[in-house]
Amino acid sequence: MAPAPDAPIDRTASHFLRACRGEPVERIPVWFMRQAGRSLPEYRAVRGEGSILQAIKDPELSATITRQPVERYGVDAAILYSDIVVPAEAIGFGVDVVPGVGPVIAEPFASAADLGRLRPLDPEADTPYVLDTVRLLVEQLDVPLIGFAGAPFTVASYLIEGRPSRTYAKTKALMHGDPALWAKLVDALADLALASLRSQVAAGASAVQLFDSWAGALSPDDYRRFVLPASAKVLEGIGETGVPRIHFGVGTGELLGLLGEAGADVVGVDWRVPLDVARARVGGRAVQGNLDPALCLAPLPVVEAATREVLRRGGGVGHVFNLGHGVLPETDPAVLERVVALVHDEGVALGAEGAAT
Amino acid sequence: MAPAPDAPIDRTASHFLRACRGEPVERIPVWFMRQAGRSLPEYRAVRGEGSILQAIKDPELSATITRQPVERYGVDAAILYSDIVVPAEAIGFGVDVVPGVGPVIAEPFASAADLGRLRPLDPEADTPYVLDTVRLLVEQLDVPLIGFAGAPFTVASYLIEGRPSRTYAKTKALMHGDPALWAKLVDALADLALASLRSQVAAGASAVQLFDSWAGALSPDDYRRFVLPASAKVLEGIGETGVPRIHFGVGTGELLGLLGEAGADVVGVDWRVPLDVARARVGGRAVQGNLDPALCLAPLPVVEAATREVLRRGGGVGHVFNLGHGVLPETDPAVLERVVALVHDEGVALGAEGAAT
Numbered sequence: 001m002a003p004a005p006d007a008p009i010d011r012t013a014s015h016f017l018r019a020c021r022g023e024p025v026e027r028i029p030v031w032f033m034r035q036a037g038r039s040l041p042e043y044r045a046v047r048g049e050g051s052i053l054q055a056i057k058d059p060e061l062s063a064t065i066t067r068q069p070v071e072r073y074g075v076d077a078a079i080l081y082s083d084i085v086v087p088a089e090a091i092g093f094g095v096d097v098v099p100g101v102g103p104v105i106a107e108p109f110a111s112a113a114d115l116g117r118l119r120p121l122d123p124e125a126d127t128p129y130v131l132d133t134v135r136l137l138v139e140q141l142d143v144p145l146i147g148f149a150g151a152p153f154t155v156a157s158y159l160i161e162g163r164p165s166r167t168y169a170k171t172k173a174l175m176h177g178d179p180a181l182w183a184k185l186v187d188a189l190a191d192l193a194l195a196s197l198r199s200q201v202a203a204g205a206s207a208v209q210l211f212d213s214w215a216g217a218l219s220p221d222d223y224r225r226f227v228l229p230a231s232a233k234v235l236e237g238i239g240e241t242g243v244p245r246i247h248f249g250v251g252t253g254e255l256l257g258l259l260g261e262a263g264a265d266v267v268g269v270d271w272r273v274p275l276d277v278a279r280a281r282v283g284g285r286a287v288q289g290n291l292d293p294a295l296c297l298a299p300l301p302v303v304e305a306a307t308r309e310v311l312r313r314g315g316g317v318g319h320v321f322n323l324g325h326g327v328l329p330e331t332d333p334a335v336l337e338r339v340v341a342l343v344h345d346e347g348v349a350l351g352a353e354g355a356a357t
Numbered sequence: 358m359a360p361a362p363d364a365p366i367d368r369t370a371s372h373f374l375r376a377c378r379g380e381p382v383e384r385i386p387v388w389f390m391r392q393a394g395r396s397l398p399e400y401r402a403v404r405g406e407g408s409i410l411q412a413i414k415d416p417e418l419s420a421t422i423t424r425q426p427v428e429r430y431g432v433d434a435a436i437l438y439s440d441i442v443v444p445a446e447a448i449g450f451g452v453d454v455v456p457g458v459g460p461v462i463a464e465p466f467a468s469a470a471d472l473g474r475l476r477p478l479d480p481e482a483d484t485p486y487v488l489d490t491v492r493l494l495v496e497q498l499d500v501p502l503i504g505f506a507g508a509p510f511t512v513a514s515y516l517i518e519g520r521p522s523r524t525y526a527k528t529k530a531l532m533h534g535d536p537a538l539w540a541k542l543v544d545a546l547a548d549l550a551l552a553s554l555r556s557q558v559a560a561g562a563s564a565v566q567l568f569d570s571w572a573g574a575l576s577p578d579d580y581r582r583f584v585l586p587a588s589a590k591v592l593e594g595i596g597e598t599g600v601p602r603i604h605f606g607v608g609t610g611e612l613l614g615l616l617g618e619a620g621a622d623v624v625g626v627d628w629r630v631p632l633d634v635a636r637a638r639v640g641g642r643a644v645q646g647n648l649d650p651a652l653c654l655a656p657l658p659v660v661e662a663a664t665r666e667v668l669r670r671g672g673g674v675g676h677v678f679n680l681g682h683g684v685l686p687e688t689d690p691a692v693l694e695r696v697v698a699l700v701h702d703e704g705v706a707l708g709a710e711g712a713a714t
Contacts, residue, residue, distance in 0.1 A: 169651040169685060176652060176659040216608075219628050219649065221666075251573075253610050254629050271576050272611050292576065294526040295533060302533040309578075328524060 020244035028347030034326030084150025123199030138204030147200030151212035216251025235263030271324030385704030391683030441507025480556030495561030504557030508569035573608025592620030628681030
C-alpha cells in the first residue's frame with residue numbers, strides 16, 4: 001500500500017493523513033490523545049460541572065472544546081470531543097460518566113436477556129449532536145478531524161463490570177464461561193461502533209481511531225479468540241469509506257501485531273515499546289505514539305530529549321507523533337506547546353528527504 | 358547453570374527449589390502469589406480489622422496465616438505473610454496500609470532532605486516480628502518458605518506518590534528530573550530490601566521473591582537506566598546466600614530480559630506473555646507463572662483448560678506454576694484446590710521424563 005520511496009509527495013493531503021497511509025511527508029504530524037480536556041485552562045473555563053455526556057450533547061460547546069488544542073498547539077489533527085460510551089448511552093443502556101470515576105452502568109450486562117437492551121444505533125436519530133458537532137468542525141477546522149469509537153472489548157468491559165475495573169474478572173469470566181453470549185455481545189457492540197464511525201465519516205471526519213483502551217489486560221490467545229473478530233468487523237467495515245483507521249490500546253505490547261491484523265492502517269503504541277520495536281511487530285503498518293505522558297510532568301529538557309528519542313525511533317516514515325496514552329490532567333500546556341514545536345522543527349521525515357533526492 | 362538433561366534428580370531438595378534452579382523435577386511445583394489472604398475464609402476468621410502492618414507484628418498470627426494456604430491447598434511453597442512496605446515503616450518513614458486503598462505515606466518523599474528519613478535497617482531491632490515469624494514457620498512447615506521484599510522502584514513509587522498511582526508521574530518526574538537524587542533514593546531502598554532479605558534467609562527462608570510489582574509502567578530504556586542497577590544490587594547481594602531469587606512485576610513483557618539480567622534465577626511472568634515466549638526472553642532462566650488470576654472466577658472447565666495450557670507452554674523444566682498476579686479476593690478456594698491437584702497430577706515434568714529414560 002505504501003508508495004515507492006521516490007514517489008512524489010501529495011501536497012494536497014495533510015501531513016497527518018499521508019503519514020497514516022505510510023506515504024512520504026515533509027514533516028512528522030503530531031496530535032495528542034485527550035488533547036482537549038482538563039489540562040487546558042480554556043477547557044476548564046467553558047466546560048462547567050456535570051457529566052461529559054451532557055457536554056457532548058451541546059454541539060457548539062463540543063466543537064469549541066475540540067478546536068481549543070488545535071488553536072493553542074497547532075497540532076495536525078483534531079479529535080472529536082466525545083466519549084466511547086456515547087453510542088451505548090444513546091440507545092438507552094443506562095450509562096453515565098461520573099467525574100473522577102469514569103463510566104458507571106446502573107444495570108450491568110449480565111445475561112442473554114441484556115442483549116435486548118443493545119438495539120442498533122440510528123446515528124441521525126440517536127446521536128444527532130455528534131453529527132452536528134462533526135459538521136460544525138468540518139466547516140471550522142483547517143486540519144483533519146479524527147472521529148472515534150470504543151472497540152467492542154473495552155465497551156463490553158464497562159457494560160459488564162459496571163464501572164472501571166482493574167482486573168476485568170467478570171468480563172473474562174463471561175467471555176470464557178459463555179463464549180456464545182460473549183460473541184453476540186461484542187458483535188452487537190461492533191455494529192454500534194461501526195454505525196457510529198460510519199456516520200462520523202459521512203458527516204466529514206477524515207480519519208477514525210478505534211480505542212480498545214483496556215485490551216492490554218488480555219493474553220494474546222484471548223485477544224485473538226474473543227476480541228479480534230469483533231474489532232475486525234468494525235475496522236473492515238470502516239475501511240470501505242477509505243479513511244485511515246487508527247487502532248490503539250494501552251499496555252498492548254504483546255498484541256501489536258494482532259491490533260494490526262484486526263485491520264488497522266495505524267497501530268497506536270504506548271510508551272512501553274520503543275517505536276522501532278513496535279514497527280517490527282505491526283507488519284509494515286504506520287505507528288502512532290509514543291511519548292510517555294507522565295514524562296510531560298518532568299523538567300522541559302527531559303521532555304525535549306524524550307521527544308527527540310521518539311522521533312528517532314519512529315524513523316520518519318509512517319509515524320504519527322502522539323503520546324503513549326492520554327494527556328494527564330495536571331500537564332502544563334506549555335510543555336505540549338514545546339513538544340509540538342519540536343516535532344514540527346525537527347521531525348523532518350526521512351521519507352521526505354528521500355523523496356527530495 | 359542448568360544441569361544436563363540426563364542428570365539425576367536430587368530427591369533431597371524440594372520440587373520447588375529444584376525447579377527454581379532449572380533442575381529436573383518429577384512434577385511441576387505450584388504456589389500462588391497472595392495465596393494467604395482474603396480469599397480464604399480461615400484468613401478472614403483470624404485476621405480481624407485494621408492495617409495489615411499490625412497483623413504482621415504478631416508472629417503467631419502471621420505464621421498461622423502463612424500456613425493456611427499450605428494446609429488447604431498443599432502448595433509446594435509458603436510465602437511469608439508480610440508487606441513490601443514493612444522495612445520502610447519499620448525505620449519510621451511514616452507508612453500505613455489502608456484497607457481498600459493500599460500503602461499511604463503521610464509525608465511523601467519529595468527532596469534530598471527526605472533521604473535522611475531512610476536510615477539503614479537493623480532487622481533484629483527493627484523487624485524482630487518478621488524474623489520471629491520466619492523462625493516459627495521454619496519449625497512448622499514441611500515446604501520451603503519464600504521470603505520477600507519490595508524492589509527499589511516499586512517501594513520508591515509508593516514513597517514518592519504517597520499512595521497507589523496509575524501513572525507514576527511524580528516518580529518519573531523525579532527519576533528524570535533529578536537522576537542523582539533518584540539514584541540515592543533507590544540505592545537506599547536497595548540496602549533496605551537487601552538487609553531485610555538477608556535477615557529472612559538467615560532466619561531460615563529457603564528462597565526469596567523480589568517484587569517490582571509496578572515496574573511494568575516503565576519503558577525498557579527507563580528501566581535499564583533508573584531501576585536495573587538498584588535491583589541488581591539487591592539480587593546480587595542475596596545471591597551470596599545461595600537461595601533462589603525470584604523476580605516479578607506485572608505487565609513486564611518488554612522487561613523480562615532485563616528482570617533476568619538484574620540477577621534473577623526465576624523470572625515471574627504475568628498472563629500477558631505465554632510462557633514459551635517468555636522463556637525465550639529470559640535467557641535460560643527459570644520462569645514462574647502464569648495463569649490469569651481473573652480466569653479463576655470463570656467456570657471450572659475453563660480454569661482446567663487454562664491450567665493445562667500453562668503447563669504445556671511452560672515446557673516442564675524450570676517452571677514454577679503460579680498465577681500471573683495475586684489471587685483475587687473474590688476467588689473461590691475450591692478453584693485453587695483444583696488447580697493445585699491438576700498441576701500435581703498432570704504437571705509431570707518433561708525433564709523428569711527425560712531423566713527417567
